[in-house]
Amino acid sequence: MADTGKLLFTKTHEWLRIEGNVGYVGISDHAQKEITDVVFVELPKIGREVAKEGEAAVVESVKAAFSIYAPVSGKIVKANGAVEKDPSIVNKSPYDDGWFFAIEMKDAKEADTLMSFKDYEEFIKSGAH
């Protein structure tokens, strides 16, 4: 399992892993448990510009459809076709194989507003989500 210490989290349950000027995005283990078995994933097109907190992808479970928001602004440079083909990867491996897309970040400072894993766990416990 990935080192969650290297991940940054949003209040909308996405995580961001920064590698150079590229940020990989997925959803938290808590989020995948809450939405239950994922049955469909719609990824953004490569080259699309996304704004911080703007809708970038859609994930569907038997319960409902949920939007995945971009944790930072930038251009989509990669999309993980594997989760489109087999959405169950999102449930099985939310922090590793289950990533959704990667963003070429416009402004790395935007990531400063995100939470550490520890803060995110506190945030979930507080029930403020």
Added chain:
Amino acid sequence: MLKVEKLIFEIGSAGRKGYSLPKLDVPDADMKELIPEDLLRKSEAALPEVSELDCVRHFTRLSQLNYSVDTNFYPLGSCTMKYNPKINEKMASLPQFADLHPYQPESSVQGMLELLYETEQMLCKICGMDAFTLQPAAGAHGELTGMLIVRAYHTSKGNPRKKVIIPDSAHGTNPASAALCGYEVVAVKSDRNGRIDLDALKAVVDGETAVMMLTNPSTLGLFEKNVRQIADIVHKAGALLYLDGANMNALVGIARPGDMGFDICHVNLHKSFSTPHGGGGPGSGPVGVTAALSDYLPVPRVKIKRNRFILDAESKKSVGRVRAFYGNTGVIIKAYCYMKSLGGDGLKDATIEAVLNANYLKARLKGHYALAVDDEPCMHEFVLTGKDKKDFGVKTLDIAKRLLDYGFYAPTIYFPLIVEEAIMIEPTETESKDTLDSFVETMIKVANEARSEPGLLTSAPHSTPVRRLDEVLAARELNLRWKRPGA
């Protein structure tokens, strides 16, 4: 116990027929002489091969598997599954209505046009609106029509604007309708009781806001007390206010959207006005507007000219047709019949009873299930949360499945999205106290089972023709085609 019925293709046997044709009374001919060979089938069509009795039994058994409001209680929140009076069906099937053709000349359909005109008038009175269109064929279609009107209105003022504001508690159709009309959807947060947070609203409304779509009572079943302030904030920015009328069953005869400051609203005849719903549809989602917007309504519109009813398609500002002919007229006849049968006082009484029934259920259930919001009087429906039952390893889905074993249709679950493990219950006014009590006792039984025997819930249902279905597999590997074995 009712069993699963095989497909009609799986019963019968090769060569069995349910008909006998008379002797040929024209010269026989080879099919190849009549139809070019390349257009002829190479193999026999795979039609069912059954006798008349096989066929009658098959469809009778299928009909007995139906669960409907005519057989049992249907507390599906946000759907208003009230009884559909049989007099409605009788009126709609009168040959004078049923045999009409939409291309008949106006002069020969004056009665039908009068009925459409009067239905519009009644809906105007109920909603406090100035004009109505009966064309939209469902609620979401009404929303789309509303958004088209919004766009046409703003475009005529020089700027179609960009944004539609929608609360995070809204029906999913709201953002879908706005997006389909080319608008960007901006979500506005609700407070702890699912009401609009006025400060959050002020922060998102600006000169590019085209309309706000609001459901009142909200999907949490509570009246939006600040609706006038919301209307002021929206109107001050030059934007419009749209009512998603899914919850009109709490308002009819008591409060009018027009008086609350709404500019446009849709109503669901198949919810609030007792016409059949779901598989028994089709639906009908008339849209009402204030006088300032009436020219934008779809055409043709029923009008009176020289004491005759006419279909008028004159308006240059109209968004155009949104449905072939004049909407689902059969449904409109049933709603007209409902409104006329109950009358103004009757409709008001129905609303009061609907609210009373919901509050009765809420009061009796709140000790056994947690309420999703603070304990205040609800409108026609209310929302529970199954989150405390998670401690026993039981989810809301399991509670819903277990209710099926006791012969009840399950409430709406996992909606609204802002409530964890939501259970949304709407009894409607047409249920007796006996039915409500029997539902309460069953819900309590299920709550107790969740604690003492959770396995009963997680493996439910046990007594239905089919057991728990693998919804995940069905969604991931959707297969809608049946193939004859060996084909």
